[in-house]
Structures are given as C-alpha cells and as structure tokens.
Amino acid sequence: MSVFDAKAAANPGVRQLQPYQAGKPMDELQRELGLAKVIKLASNENPLGLSGKVRTALQAEVEELIRYPDANGFYLKSKLAALHQVQPQQITLGNGSNDVLEILARTFVSAADEVIYSQHAFVVYPLVTQAIGAKGVSVAARNYGHDLDAMAAAVSEKTKMIFVANPNNPTGTFLTTEALQSFLDKVPSRVLVVLDEAYSEYVPENERAPSVAWLHDYPNLVVSRTFSKAYGLAGLRAGYAVSSVEIADLMNRIRQPFNVNSLSLKAAEVILDDHEYLQKAVRVNQQGMQQLTEFCQQNGYNYIPSYGNFLTIEVGPDAGEIYQKLLHQGVIVRPVGGYGLPNHLRVSIGLPEENQAFIDAMNRIASAKN
Numbered sequence: 001m002s003v004f005d006a007k008a009a010a011n012p013g014v015r016q017l018q019p020y021q022a023g024k025p026m027d028e029l030q031r032e033l034g035l036a037k038v039i040k041l042a043s044n045e046n047p048l049g050l051s052g053k054v055r056t057a058l059q060a061e062v063e064e065l066i067r068y069p070d071a072n073g074f075y076l077k078s079k080l081a082a083l084h085q086v087q088p089q090q091i092t093l094g095n096g097s098n099d100v101l102e103i104l105a106r107t108f109v110s111a112a113d114e115v116i117y118s119q120h121a122f123v124v125y126p127l128v129t130q131a132i133g134a135k136g137v138s139v140a141a142r143n144y145g146h147d148l149d150a151m152a153a154a155v156s157e158k159t160k161m162i163f164v165a166n167p168n169n170p171t172g173t174f175l176t177t178e179a180l181q182s183f184l185d186k187v188p189s190r191v192l193v194v195l196d197e198a199y200s201e202y203v204p205e206n207e208r209a210p211s212v213a214w215l216h217d218y219p220n221l222v223v224s225r226t227f228s229k230a231y232g233l234a235g236l237r238a239g240y241a242v243s244s245v246e247i248a249d250l251m252n253r254i255r256q257p258f259n260v261n262s263l264s265l266k267a268a269e270v271i272l273d274d275h276e277y278l279q280k281a282v283r284v285n286q287q288g289m290q291q292l293t294e295f296c297q298q299n300g301y302n303y304i305p306s307y308g309n310f311l312t313i314e315v316g317p318d319a320g321e322i323y324q325k326l327l328h329q330g331v332i333v334r335p336v337g338g339y340g341l342p343n344h345l346r347v348s349i350g351l352p353e354e355n356q357a358f359i360d361a362m363n364r365i366a367s368a369k370n
C-alpha cells in the first residue's frame, strides 16, 4: 500500500499551527453530561436572540437560495458606505471578519515578512500569519493590553502588517483615540495597520476612535468590523473591512467570489436599520457587565476591566478545574490558557438570568471547596 505523509507534505507554516479552539457547543455538553439545561457564555455571542426583523427577512430570502448570492454585495456595501461615509469601493465583505483578516494577510504578507501583534491578542492574528509562513512578532502586553509604544518599536524593515484589536479579545482592554493616533503617526506608512474593531458597538460613542475618518490621513490603515457580536448574527458569518479603494481592490482579487452568502447579506442589510435591537444589545451588555463586575468585587476576584461583551476573571491556578466544574453545572465559559492567561476564565455577558446562573455556579463551587 502506498503511503502519503500528509504532515511532511503540508506547508511548513501549516504544520506548526494549532487549530482554533472554539467555545464548546451547547448540544455537545448536553449530550456528554446528560444535562437538561445548558447556558453558553463562551463565544461572545449576543444573548438577545435573533432580531425579529431579520427573522422575517430571512424567511422571504430562503426562496432565493437556489441562486448564487450577489458576488459584490451591492446593497450591503451601499448601506455600509452610507453608514461610514465612504465609497462602496472602500468596503470588502467577508465571511465573518475572520475572513477579512485572513484575506488581508494573504493579500499583503509573504513568507519573508514579519507581522506584529500583542501578547494576549486575538488568536487569529498568529494563525493567519503562521499559515503563510511569515514570522509573527508577539509584543509583551502592558496591563493585559496592547503596549503600542513597544509595538511601534518592534517595527523592522521586514514588518508588513500590524494587527491591533480595539477592544481586544480575550482581555477586553481598550486603547484611547490619542494613543492610537500617536501610534499611527509612529508607524511607517509602508506598514499596514489592521485595526480590528469587532466589539466597537459596545464602546461608549464618545470614547470611540474616528477610525474610518482616519483613512484619509493614514492610507496604510484598514478597519475591520463584524455582524457577529452586537448585531447578533454570529452564525451567519458576515464582517467587513473599510480601507482605501486600492487596498479593497487588491483584497477583492483573492476573496472567494461568493464569500458572503445570500442569507448573510440580507440579514446584515436588515440589522443595520434595526437601531432598537442594537441599542437593546448595548444596554443589556452594560447591565450584565455591572452584574458580573459586582459579583467579582464582592467575592474578591480580580478581573480585567472590559470594553467588550465579555469579562475575563482571574479565578486562580485551578482555572481548568473550575472550568470543568462549571461545565458539570451546565455553564460553558472559555478557558484562556492558550492566550497566556492560565489563571483566568473569559465569561461572555449573557441575559441577567444567565449571568446569575454563572454566579450561582461559581458560589456553589467555592462553597464546596471551603
């Protein structure tokens, strides 16, 4: 029998990759432990459920599923262009913003290049970098957040791209407008800066950076956004980048022609007009954040102050054990040891009763220990 050594044949960068660790699916836990009820606070999803307006629009759109989607996403791009006051040609749609990040890396980075990102930053940055065989440069974090001075200082002649997550996942840390702008001033214009704003909608409006407006002054800047979080469409996969027309044109050359499916396009168009849904999502998140931070304060847990829809809590060296015990109580959270945070657990903000279920489970675990 002939033998094919797949591992030896794979691209060297791919061989060294660890697969992305997604949050544990709810039905998997139900199956494994025979639990009647499971609460998932593991993937920074929107706890509100689907917008009613999106549901209605999707039901009609189902009839169109025999057709290919609009490869250029005309209507969605027009809406996004109006929202951001840019030209539709500046927008690149993605199968989630994950896809956008990967397209960016594949468009601009080659094996000889370096890509800079922060310690504890979103795992997809090293993943897309290594897949290309480029060198990832992880810069030590400061107070769990990006150390922008150190990141600017890490730029070498080989640096092609810098990923900046604001807010960052899994730490929830946030960079001020001033800090970001002075960073952009320092980075040479031949280096692309990808500003990943997946959680932007949760940031108070008066604190958000005018990131898209900056594209005029910094043609090496790309801003990415998603419909997965505050807009509540994670399962459909829709995200986008806003950049110069030139960058978008290049990204468009390697993007899969139908990377955003017709249901996603429709849902994203509709949710952009559902202002009530977005406002409610932000309000529920603020309240849930307060519920969880108060629990931490009252019970002596340190946490990383978060601008996202999740809170990363320091539970101690037995974080892995606590994660397992929470699973047995039907609560799925996210271990973040893979992010260099072995003593923390990341908890996505849920509905008040879901947050309370997490709090009750934590209290039961703590009292069983004492």
Ligand code: PMP
Pocket: 044, 095, 096, 097, 098, 099, 122, 165, 167, 168, 169, 196, 198, 225, 226, 227, 228, 234, 237, 238, 239
């Ligand atoms: N960026 C950050 C910082 C994230 O946390 C996530 C989701 N975990 C993404 C991008 C990608 O999300 P999506 O592909 O669903 O848009």
